[in-house]
Amino acid sequence: MSGGLSGSTSSARYSRVPILCFHNLNGQGRYSMSSPAFRHFMRRLKEEQIQVIKLETLVEHSKKMQPMEYPSVVITVDDDYEGAVRIAAPILREFDYPATFFVYTKGISDNPVEGMSWDDLRRLLSEGFDIQNHSHSHTIFHVPRAGENPMGYQKRLDMEVDTSREILEKNLMGHKIRFFAYPMGYHSPVLRERVFRSGYELVVTTDARPVDLTRPFTGSFDRRTLEHEGGIAEQIFDQAVLIAKKPM
Numbered sequence: 001m002s003g004g005l006s007g008s009t010s011s012a013r014y015s016r017v018p019i020l021c022f023h024n025l026n027g028q029g030r031y032s033m034s035s036p037a038f039r040h041f042m043r044r045l046k047e048e049q050i051q052v053i054k055l056e057t058l059v060e061h062s063k064k065m066q067p068m069e070y071p072s073v074v075i076t077v078d079d080d081y082e083g084a085v086r087i088a089a090p091i092l093r094e095f096d097y098p099a100t101f102f103v104y105t106k107g108i109s110d111n112p113v114e115g116m117s118w119d120d121l122r123r124l125l126s127e128g129f130d131i132q133n134h135s136h137s138h139t140i141f142h143v144p145r146a147g148e149n150p151m152g153y154q155k156r157l158d159m160e161v162d163t164s165r166e167i168l169e170k171n172l173m174g175h176k177i178r179f180f181a182y183p184m185g186y187h188s189p190v191l192r193e194r195v196f197r198s199g200y201e202l203v204v205t206t207d208a209r210p211v212d213l214t215r216p217f218t219g220s221f222d223r224r225t226l227e228h229e230g231g232i233a234e235q236i237f238d239q240a241v242l243i244a245k246k247p248m
């Protein structure tokens with residue numbers, strides 16, 4: 001999958017790349033959007049002549065501080081919602097857009113009551129999508145709980161950061177887990193250090209700043225969550241379009 005463009009001979013370069021973050025697609029709740037709304041945004045990327053690149057491509061460009069030839073965005077889909085596999089993936093395939101799905105391992109099984117199954121995830125991989133880690137339990141662990149002893153906290157971090165990766169790699173036929181998305185965006189210097197010590201190449205937040213390819217790679221990218229409530233997803237999307245299309 002490329003999501004690429006053709007026909008442009010412009011010599012302009014683009015240094016800022018927004019990473020869009022989607023969640024559920026049943027249209028219920030602050031972070032969920034409907035299937036028609038998701039399709040609308042995918043169509044708009046095409047109309048705006050913005051290419052959709054893989055997250056790993058953006059990492060490569062960032063490491064080399066190499067700007068993009070075309071306006072670009074990255075698409076990520078968070079959590080274990082059934083809508084990610086039943087709604088988002090088919091629409092993304094229609095447009096030939098790549099995407100990274102950040103999943104947490106606690107709720108994934110061979111026969112889940114709700115959410116996604118290991119077969120679903122293996123199918124996403126076979127279709128060319130990327131899957132990365134969003135922890136085991138999707139709870140708050142950037143700081144210890146009140147009264148939690150240091151050993152207990154370390155054990156919890158081991159589970160959220162390392163065991164979750166082992167579970168993913170084992171069930172996804174050795175697919176390499178390189179990126180970690182903080183649950184609910186909560187992060188701290190302690191957690192960041194812990195994630196990098198485990199060998200992850202990249203952490204992603206929900207702090208909304210676009211990736212700037214004129215700056216050195218820090219191992220951390222911010223993403224822009226498309227909140228749907230109150231109709232503000234369109235505004236957030238418009239801002240991302242402006243940022244992506246602004247030449248250096």
Ligand SMILES: [Zn+2]
Pocket residue numbers: 078079134138183184
């Ligand atoms: Zn999440």
